[in-house]
Amino acid sequence: MKKITLILLSLLLGVSMAAEKKILVVYYSRADENYSVGNISKGNTEIIAEMIAKKTGGTLLHVEPAKEYPKGYDDCINVAKKELAQDARPAIKPVNVNPEKFDEIYVGYPVWWGEMPMPMFTFFEKYNLKGKTIHPFVTHEGSGLSGVLRLKKVTGANVTPGLAIYGHVAQNDRDKAQKEVDKWVK
Secondary structure, eight states, X not given: OHHHHHHHHHHHHHHHHHHTOOEEEEEOOOOEEETTTEEESSOHHHHHHHHHHHHHTOEEEEOXXXXXXXXXXXXXXXXXXHHHHHTOOOOBOOOSSOGGGOSEEEEEEEOBTTBOOHXXXXXXXXXXXXXXXXXXXXXXXXXXXXXXXXXXXXXXXXXXXXXXXXXXXXXXXXXXXXXXXXHHHO
C-alpha cells in the first residue's frame, strides 16, 4: 500500500511540475524598412513572437543591439553582412529577465545572409542554455530555417524542429501566420 501511495504521489508531482514549466519567448526583430514589406512599425519576428507568447503563456524577451541598425534596408543588410564576415558580437542592451531560469525557450529572429543576426550570438554566449529545450522560429523571404542547425552548437540546448514564416505573411496575412503558429506550437 505504501509503495502504491508513493508511486501515485510521484506521478501527481510529476504532472504538477510539468504544468509549471517556465516558458520564455526570446527574439530579435527589426522594424523600419524591410525586404518586400517596406517601412514597418513592428518587425516581422516580433509579430510571430507575440503570437507564440500568447499561445504558450510565455514571457517575452526582446534582444536589442546597443547600437541600432540603420533604418534603410540596404544600409542595414550591408552592416549585417560585415558583422557576419567578421563573426562580430555586437553589444546588446541589458535584459530584464534571466533566460537561465526558464525551462523551454522559443527563439526567434529574421534570417540575414542565411544566418541569425549577430546580436543573437552575443545573447547566446552571455547565457548558459545548455540542456534547455529550444524551439526555433524564423521570419524570412526565401531562406527558410537556414542557420537554425547552429543553435544546438552555439547553445548546447536540445533544439526541436523549427518554424519558418515568410516576413510578408507575418505583416500582411496575420490569420495565416497565426494558423502556422498554432499548428507548430501544439
